[in-house]
Amino acid sequence: MQRGVLAGVVVLLAGSAAGLGGPGARIGGPGVEGADGPVETFEIARSGRGQSIGMWRVGSPGPDALGRGPDERPAILIVAGLDGRHDFGTRLALSLVDRLVTDQAQWLDRYTIYIVPDLNPDNDALFDRGDIPRADFGRAPHSADADHDGRVDEDGAEDLNGDGMITMMRVKNPAPGTGLRPALVMDPDEARTLRAPDAAKGEIAEYALLVEGVDNDGDGRYNEDGFAGAAGAGVDLDKNFPSLWPEFKDGAGRYALSEAETRGLVEWMLGRDNIVCVVCYGTADNILNAPATGQYAPDEREPTGIEEGDKAVYDKVREAFKEVTKQNEAPKGEWAGSFTQFAYAQFGVWSFATPAWVRPDQIKPDDAPAADDGGGGPGAGERGDRAGGGGRPDPQAERRALQERGVPGFVIDFILATPEERAATMEEFNTLEPGEQAARMQAVAALPEDIQLRMRALISGQPDPGAGGGGGAGAAGGAGDGNGEGQPERPGGGAPVGGGPGGGPGGGPPAGARGGRFGGRGARGGPGGPTGGGGGQASAAPAGDEAKWIKYSDEHLDGKGFVAWTSVPHPQLGEVEVGGLVPGIRHEPPESEWTRVVDEQAAFLGKLLGMMPDLTVEVRGVERVAPGVWRVRVRGTNPGGLPTRAAIGAKARRLAPIVVSLGVGVDEILVGRRNESWDVLGGQGAYEEVEWLVRAPDGSAIPVEVRSTVFGNRTLTIELKEGE
Amino acid sequence: MRKPLICLTLATGAAAFVAPSLAQEHIPGLVEIAFNRYYTYEELGAHLQAIARAYPEIVTLEQIGYSGLGKPLYVATVNNPKTGPDTSKPGMWIDGNVHGNEVQAAEAVLYSLWYLTKAYGRNEDLTELVDNSAFYFVVSQNPDGRDFWFEEANDSSSSRSNQRPVDSDRDGLVDEDPDDDLDGDGSITMMWIEDPDGRWERDETDPRVFRRVGEEETGGWTLLGQEGLDNDGDGRTNEDGPGGDDMNRNWPTDWKPDYVQGGAGEFPLSNPETRAIAEYILTKPNIMAGQSYHNTGGMILRGPGASYLESVYPREDLAVYDEIGRTGEDILPYYTYMIIYQDLYTVHGGFINWLAEGLGAFSFTNEMWSAGKYFQRDIESPEDERMWLFRDRLQFGQVFKEYEWFDHPEHGRVLIGGLNKWSSRVTPTFMLEEECHRNFAFTMYHADQMARLEWGPIEIERVGEADLWQVTVEVKNTRLMPSRSGIQARSGIGRDDLLVCEPAAGRVAMSGSVRQRRDKSFSEVRFEPGRVRLARGVPGKGSYLHRFFIEGAQGTGVRLGYFAERAKDIETEFVLEARGREEAGGAE
Structure with missing residues (x-):
């Protein structure tokens, strides 16, 4: 420092x-x-x-x-x-x-x-310089090849309508060859927003939703590797x-x-x-x-x-x-x-x-x-980067999520496998010993209900109901469901859209079997197919709370928090509409609210400070047990509102406890250890004591050293005389 | 930070050196190093420099940083620049001695560098391997721990960590209660005290041997523990010695804080040694294989380190691991191919776990030396008598300190002695060279399995009367490893492989992968059909087939390239004219 x-x-x-x-x-x-x-x-x-x-x-x-x-x-x-x-x-x-x-x-x-x-001044500087239009991009702009294609920061977002901001673009019934498939419909309750179609009501998806910009590198994906408005590039410091x-x-x-x-x-x-x-x-x-x-x-x-x-x-x-x-x-x-x-x-x-x-x-x-x-709630969606480029399915994340739920590895492999791999696994299953078969079936029966449902669907050759959008529905998985990570659908057995087709030759699955960031997995030993080959990207999912923010913009910002959808020619997609929430609206209060919020937080801090733990240490008793032999006692009290350390602090063992050390030779201590410690003193006046039996001449004094990284070090003196 | 100590000054043709050599013929080298002894870190450094000076045409020695106590950290790269820069070839990482006490690991690395350099140009197999690969050697990840083990009193397991001061007992004082070499013999041995209630007895015929007595019996002796004093008067002995970070728990993948796993360090790569090495490795995206030497127990270990990461390894990667691991069992007698979490113990944030799971490189940890090697027979755990035969008759008692009485300030009269630090984990010096050689041979086999690509036949057909050509190309891989591992593909590590097709005039109108040459169904690449990204690369011992539809006049030249981070790129050219199937004439 x-x-x-x-x-x-x-x-x-x-x-x-x-x-x-x-x-x-x-x-x-x-x-x-x-x-x-x-x-x-x-x-x-x-x-x-x-x-x-x-x-x-x-x-x-x-x-x-x-x-x-x-x-x-x-x-x-x-x-x-x-x-x-x-x-x-x-x-x-x-x-x-x-x-x-x-x-x-x-x-x-x-x-x-x-x-x-x-903590992130580079992000501020990125926008301050004016090189980049205002955008919903909060990461540290440190370069990486986000899409693993050997080109760095080559496909950022663009301000197509010239309003100085990166908002969204929606594409109605995207043309064949664009790689886009409609996944959303206009929300009848708030026509400025899109939502997943309700198949039960016979709704058919019409719109694809993307971050504003062009496909600069011509790889069929939009804004997947560059700063401004898209996930994909830069480092999210709050994930590092x-x-x-x-x-x-x-x-x-x-x-x-x-x-x-x-x-x-x-x-x-x-x-x-x-x-x-x-x-x-x-x-x-x-x-x-x-x-x-x-x-x-x-x-x-x-x-x-x-x-x-x-x-x-x-x-x-x-x-x-x-x-x-x-x-x-x-x-x-x-x-x-x-x-x-x-x-x-x-x-x-x-x-x-x-x-x-x-x-x-x-x-x-x-x-x-x-x-x-209402729908979706604030959820993680508010945090989620909303770019479609960041919303490709992430098998590794799904794998880890399943692992964290304790799902056995063979089940995870099965769920994430290509249809061909699954077929192979099922054939293998039939050749297993009956005992092993029974054990596996038991393991499946012990799974959480939703996983069992997925297993059943997959075994019967149906689309994975847990994968967000099956082949039939064509709905954007994750749209409005509050998970907000912009999870696009995985194409089912239908037309190849979304991510690339699955594995290629050598026993890999046919086109469209499983889209995704890195193509499908080839069958055992077989080569994979090309990546992202079959199409562009799936639509971004709305965060689920757009309507509430639009309402807020209407009621409190004179509507200035929303850019009305307007038609703009797009070099690759034909006519598109650009619009949506103004970047930053979710995080930036109007100036008229600033003072109130500062007042509140100052008051909150005042309350926290009023609860802070503290430590007082005192000698609580000196008693002559026999000539030259003393019982001495030291008490530590926490007059604060909170304990002296968090339960996690004690568990994490990162900080030393409060150590009380008696300043005499080890041989002079008859009962007790020279260094005693208090792991934690609860708040509201809770106390702990330590006691020693020590040999020392009448009238002498013994120093006690109290060591604490939180409360500082101090030294007390115990006067050895009767009747304290 | 990195500065080349030795620059390449000669550019001599390797092929000229190659001379036929007999299988068992001694290969003379320009640097003589004895491998029947151990070396301090400074001596290791001198050997590295000597090798770099002797073989400047293939060795680069770089200093990549300093240890906590300021010792230089070296990487020695073996690469033939005439066949391309190191990062243009698949790379293998070989290191050792991250645990300071596991000393023979460093000699194994030094031996590998030494043998490989002297064999280059003299042995055909190794010359060919060097010309097609890059090797990165770090003799010791932990110079401070190594030297401390040699220089100070230790036992066979102490000085595992580096020397960063850590308050191991959380009393606010750092490294205040280490072991103490009370009898001054340079080793930390055991302290025994006579005790009528003791649960140990001393063997009547061999006083070196203490045995535990039965449940209800007493034996007259109590084991006090390792040689030492309660230096800080807290009632505990030897509870806060020097160091404390286990650097093999300090790597990013699945790292866990200290309370989950002791010795983890303050955060991933918090040590100067681990950070310098990680930063270096991240500049070498070509690394596809890794070997890290440890002792002891005769193991060829693969990840994962924790049971819940089992499914991180895809089946196709496991097939590669199994093949290499099982071959290793044959190359390395008394070694067993094992899985870290299953057969050893749980490790979070281990080095090879980062290499394997974080970077997708096929990596092993070899635990050098095993009890079976004492007797060259399969013996699970040899009984005392046989061990003493070995120690007495083969090692001439050099690994044992006779028991002697000592007046201990806290315990009174105690007996101090026993097996010293050389006794159990370190390869006996007379057996060191063989063990180094076998491990070296295993890594050369491992390296030889890194992807090697070549073109298969290219088929060119004219489609109808138009200037449209259907061209089917094949990329073959003759080795076990794919050009991108399954873990790389799944986790998105590194750049995808690229298959690029560029007609001199005209364009690639469409392309897609096909399963078989006669297959008309095709997995189309809708965008950039002339620049195909392959997340999974070319499979091991297999091939990848792709079909391009090219618009262009007859006779147009077309350049074709396959570019991989972890295999040598291959490029070729062909001309648009109907000729059916034809072997590629392209050069690498």
Whole structure:
């Protein structure tokens, strides 16, 4: 960590935030940094393109009554700007620097708040430079050959209608040869949106939906490898952290912490063992959407939600948050590889995430009935990159998802196999020993119901009902179902559309057997077919909550949050319509709301600070048992509202417990160990004691050293005289 | 960071060197290295430099970074630039000694580099292999752990980690309670104390032997554990020694934090050694095979490291693993082909798991040395007497420290002694060369299975009277491995293979893959029909058939290329004229 870059960092960050349409980086404050004040700035890392990533430390300078400096007091860490689309988080975090000093000054002698307002300055710069139209693209723009075709960043999105934005394009009944197949219909309830057709009502798909742009490299896929509006290119910093890192997921990076930004943050954090709690301002929420307890990765140790022992803390924080913000709904997240997941399951502290601002209908004024949670809900769809290019089916992800549910390998192989492979497997099955056959059938009977359904359908040669859209329906799988990852259909046995045909010669499946990112799997030993050969790409799936955002735009933004569909000639697709939600609308509150949101979050932080754990240590009894032999007792009390460490912190063993060490020779201790420790002191005045029987002359004094990375070190003295 | 220490200065034709050699003839080399002894890391470095100086036409020695204690990390590349740059050929990675105490692993790597370089130009098979492949050698991933094992008192299993200070017992103090070589013999052995209630007895005829007594019996001795003191006075002995990260748990694929698996490190690639190596490997997308040497137990291990990753390996990849692994059992007597999670233990974030599952390269870990090799017979676990025969009569007692009394500050009179660090995991020096050679031979067989592509017959037919030509091409692979592994295809690792067809005039109107030459059904490539992407490449010991419909005048020349990251590219040309089936005349 370097000092002395204060001015540079402030200018850089203020500049980048200001460039995104706001009048300044901060809301309602000029900045409070100054010599000897409670705020100091540091550079903790440099971005991939060499920009400074700053950290604001808010806490009284100099040693406190216990001799602790700001880095030795219990601390909260605030991180924002992981996703470039959530620029509001950056602005909010910077504003909180000021607010902490003006509104929450009473805590600054006891606790420290670290604020990293912008982890992804390269994303800001990408749009600031104006090289790229405004787009729904929040990743770090670090190059990779996203579509594995040997060309890098060659097919980004284009602003076809010249409005300075990348929105969507819809294609009605795409012409043959475009590789597109209609998967959606106009939603009769909101004609500006599309949804999956309802086969039961006889609806027939008419539209394909894509991110605005042309197929620059002529490979039949649109915007699949370039920055702006499309998934595929760049690194999603919030998928690049080590805990449950989703290795092959689009945007996850070459390895966990492969990016300078994420690694820099983590390396800095690992040296800050006084952090007890993390708040992340970003695109998703885990405060209202309470994390599950008792759910673990396949290693059975690493939680995918939270430990049972931390539930009470999350409940308490949620109540405080709701009281302040009145929010009753917020977008859910995908946490594998996220900062929030890392901070909890590996760093070992309570870890909260919130967008801070939500749509007005997601706020419940007092006791009003909850907002309608219609089709799809906020779901992961809000986070999902909506480009069709990113929505190709990902067999590896599906495989891992099935593995995580405990589905046996042979079942997964079967589900993900080509029809030919399946046929071969079924033939093999018939040749197995009866005992082995029975064992396998038992294993199948023990599967979850939906998997059994899939197995049955596949065995009888029908399309996979779990694969999102079968051959017959032709509906876009995943459309509006809230999974929002833009999961396109897999072509069934019908015409080859969507991804490429399956395997090729040598016993591979016929065309159209199974589309997908990398073609189908050839049969045993046979070569695969060409990749993406049979067609372009399937349609993007609407996120499911478009109508609500359109309504919000109509009611609160004079309709300016939506670009009306207008006809535009497309060099490859003929006439298309361009329109849709304005990029950023989901994440960027109107300016009139800024102050309210900052007020709320400052108040929420105040509540969190009011709950912080603390430690007092005292000598609780000195008793002469015999001449020169003493029983001594030391008590540690936590007067704060939260325990001294999270249940995950104790489990993760990353931080040392509070160690109490008696300063005499081992031989002088008759009963007890020299180093005793307290794993955790519950909040609200809960205490623990340690006791020793020690040999020492009357009237002497014994020092007791208390060591804690969170609460600092201190030394007490035990005076050995009767009648304390 | 990377700087070539030795630059290529000579460009001598390899073929000129090739001279017929008899099967058992000694191949003289320009560098003499004895393989009946072990080397410090500095000595290994000197050998690497000597080899690089002696064979500049095929060896490049690079320094890719530093260990935690500042020792240089080397990669030695063997490649013949006259047959193309290293990344134009399928690459094999060979390393060892990520665990500091598993020392013979480094000698195995050094031997491989040494033998391969001296055989180049003298042995036809190995010359041909070098001309068609690239090899990357790292003698030791863990120089600090290696040297610590040699220089300091250790037992056969200690100094596994690197030397990064870790507070192993979480008491806020770092490395404060290591083992202590109380008797000053350079090894950490055992401490025994006389104890009427003890559960061990000492053999009456051979006082070197302690045996556990039966359930209800007492034997007079208690094992206190390994030689040491409670240096920090916390009531525990030897609980926080130097180091703590197991670098073979520090790789990105399926990495898990320390509380799931001790020694994992703070995050994937958190160590300077693992990071430098990973960054280097990521610059070599041609690496298709990997071998990492360890000790001990005589195993040829493949992934996965955890049961829940079993299905990551597709059937077609497993067929390749099985074939190579079983052949390895023949090349390496007393070695068994096994699966890490199933036959050893669960490993998260292991090195070859990253190579195999993260990068899709066919990779093994060999655990060198096994008890069976003592006696050259199949013996599961030899009984004491036979072991002592070996130690006494073949090793002349050099692996045992006689028991001696010691006045221990905490326990009083204790007996210290026993088998020393050389006793059980390290190949006895007189058997080292053979074990290195067999392992080297196994890796050469492994490398020889990397994809080798050639053109099959090209069939050209005119379609009707028009200037439209139907051209059926075939790409053959004569080796076991596909040009892209099943894991690569499934997970989307690396660039797809490309089959490119470029007429000098006219265009590729349509194309698609076909199953058989006479097959009219065809898996069409709708876009860019002249630039076909193949995620699965060409299968091992198989071929890929593709049909192009080309619009062009008779006599038009057409260039055809197959481009693969993990196989040598092949290119050829043909002319649009009806001639039926014809062997390709193209050159590689």
